Amino acid sequence: MDSSIIVENAISTLANTMRIYGEAHMRFGDLFKIDPEEAINNIDRSFEMMLESFHTLYDVSKHLFPYFEHGDTALLIAVRNAIYHRDHPLFRSLRWRLHLDRGGVERWLGASFLLAGHPTRHGAPIRISHHVRLDDLDARLDPSRASPYLDTFVNATKAADRSTLIDSQLGLPAIREFRCRHRYPDDQTYLDLGPIFVSAICRVFKAMNAAGINFRDFDASTYVGPFTTEIAVDLSSQDFKQLRLRGWGPLDLIPIPIEDRHEHGVE
Numbered sequence: 001m002d003s004s005i006i007v008e009n010a011i012s013t014l015a016n017t018m019r020i021y022g023e024a025h026m027r028f029g030d031l032f033k034i035d036p037e038e039a040i041n042n043i044d045r046s047f048e049m050m051l052e053s054f055h056t057l058y059d060v061s062k063h064l065f066p067y068f069e070h071g072d073t074a075l076l077i078a079v080r081n082a083i084y085h086r087d088h089p090l091f092r093s094l095r096w097r098l099h100l101d102r103g104g105v106e107r108w109l110g111a112s113f114l115l116a117g118h119p120t121r122h123g124a125p126i127r128i129s130h131h132v133r134l135d136d137l138d139a140r141l142d143p144s145r146a147s148p149y150l151d152t153f154v155n156a157t158k159a160a161d162r163s164t165l166i167d168s169q170l171g172l173p174a175i176r177e178f179r180c181r182h183r184y185p186d187d188q189t190y191l192d193l194g195p196i197f198v199s200a201i202c203r204v205f206k207a208m209n210a211a212g213i214n215f216r217d218f219d220a221s222t223y224v225g226p227f228t229t230e231i232a233v234d235l236s237s238q239d240f241k242q243l244r245l246r247g248w249g250p251l252d253l254i255p256i257p258i259e260d261r262h263e264h265g266v267e
Contacts, residue, residue, distance in 0.1 A: 007061045007213050014053040015219035021046040040095045047130045051080035065207040071169025072200040082140050088149035094131035094190050113243040114184040115255050116175040117192035121232040131190035171238050199233035
């Protein structure tokens with residue numbers, strides 16, 4: 001089979017999983033009211049399906065695009081591999097940790113969570129979100145942490161280089177500094193993988209399009225336009241929101257944007 005056909009098939013599968021995730025995201029609110037466990041598991045498994053499909057595209061198109069030269073694509077592959085091997089307790093979503101982990105949301109009453117992400121260049125928000133603990137990334141990817149959950153499938157030099165690349169291109173040191181300055185605990189600081197996933201898709205779809213790869217089938221042909229000409233994530237900037245659990249029910253689940261007063265000269 002022509003290698004371009006294999007890449008096109010991988011793109012079609014990825015686009016299909018993106019649509020499935022979007023549908024799970026739209027149904028989440030109503031289903032959560034009836035069955036929180038099903039709602040959370042549906043959306044988390046859908047996100048993992050997207051990561052798996054992205055990795056398949058990487059497998060068949062790495063001759064067309066340098067995935068490990070970009071922080072967003074390198075991170076998605078690393079997180080997918082970690083979830084695939086599951087030799088650790090890392091990368092559970094914020095939704096899962098709040099509602100399905102032992103003790104449920106009641107154990108977090110009174111706590112405040114820092115939710116860090118990346119804005120778009122055009123101002124419109126990214127509607128999908130998948131928050132994981134920032135220290136889960138550090139534990140898996142940063143050799144200097146000497147974590148028992150460190151990725152051992154790559155050698156130490158490559159792991160250090162990958163960690164440095166992801167840190168610098170995704171602005172993770174700025175997020176850690178914000179966490180420290182505002183005194184958020186490590187286990188209450190989360191990074192949103194949603195904008196990073198969108199950024200990676202934009203980057204790869206543009207490269208595939210430029211290489212003459214066809215975007216066949218309905219889902220792929222639907223997504224190629226927005227992800228190559230309309231959406232742009234600003235990985236050089238970060239935005240911050242606070243999720244504070246006061247015992248107010250659904251209102252607790254609405255993150256509130258945080259103005260970084262330090263950057264505006266106010267203490």
